[in-house]
Amino acid sequence: MKVEVVVIPVSDVDAAKTFYARLGWRLDATPPGVVQFTPQGSACSVQFGANLSHAVPGSAKGYLIVADLPTLRDALVAEDVAVSEIFHPGPDGPIDGPDPDRRSYFSRATFSDLDGNEWMLQEVTQRLPGRVDPGEVSFASNGDLASAMLRAETAHGEHERRTGEADANWPAWYAQFMANEQSGKPAPQ
Template sequence: FTPPGSACAMIFGTNVTAAAPGSAQGLYLIVSDLEAARKELLGRDVDVSEPFHDAGGNFIGPDEPYLFGRRRVDGVDPGRRSYRSFASFSDPDGNGWLLQEVTARLPGRVEPAGTSFRSSLELAAALRRAASAHGEHEKRGGGHDDNWADWYADYIVREQSGEPLPS
């Protein structure tokens, strides 16, 4: 997710497609924190749907049933799996957008050496996910982990590059 002035904030007033206004449906805006993206759009008076996930458990097939609610289950994906939670909205021209939360990239989508963050919000979200996973790691290990900083760094790099996460 990027802050004001970024891709999210700039989709309005920008020609994304040469298609007739309202004819582009299923445009994706990938965000690392669905709630933060919804909050930003709602703050800009955009009518954004509540979070939802696919009724079938896998978001496959044409986008139209998801944009207009026929295959939606209320709330984020129960397992908080990456690529599975959405919200939708229409831009001022009537084009249909899907916000899709991606917290861990699939293998091959990001190079490990290319780990970077576009904003402090994005880094903070990654740190919160690492902290939560690290808490479970400490429970399994039976106590405090003095190498927590190394563990967090490894977790965040693996998450961004789509590698298996440490346990």
């Protein structure tokens, strides 16, 4: 089973449609009375409509995973989306700024839609083991793929220094590195 759609409660369908379009999410074809948006690179969509939910508008909360939180935050601010400053968890509560070590899952920011449905942005560049099906490798955007390739390039350079020889099969090494990184496995040897 895979999660396909999450319904979010909104009070004004047209205003919500304008808001989610500003995020750059894809507006999907749907039956009448249903509005569906899919975030870039996501396999799961959000839907809303006049009669889709009995929940109180603004009562939903979700997480959005991003590869480069500062860049995405800047893009949302440029679209007039009110996004919190970036923060990371600390022992006594949130600490201002990204995680100093830029560890996956630690740097965060939040924003809400017009009704108050809250979205937590969480920077993830490497998944924890067991969090991703190792048979499915995908990237949310060209930028995410380019970032993964740069990390692979750096790691491959270290690999060649460690082995003391050039690796003519570097494309396969890069591919394995990027797949392993997404599924939380160690880099190839």
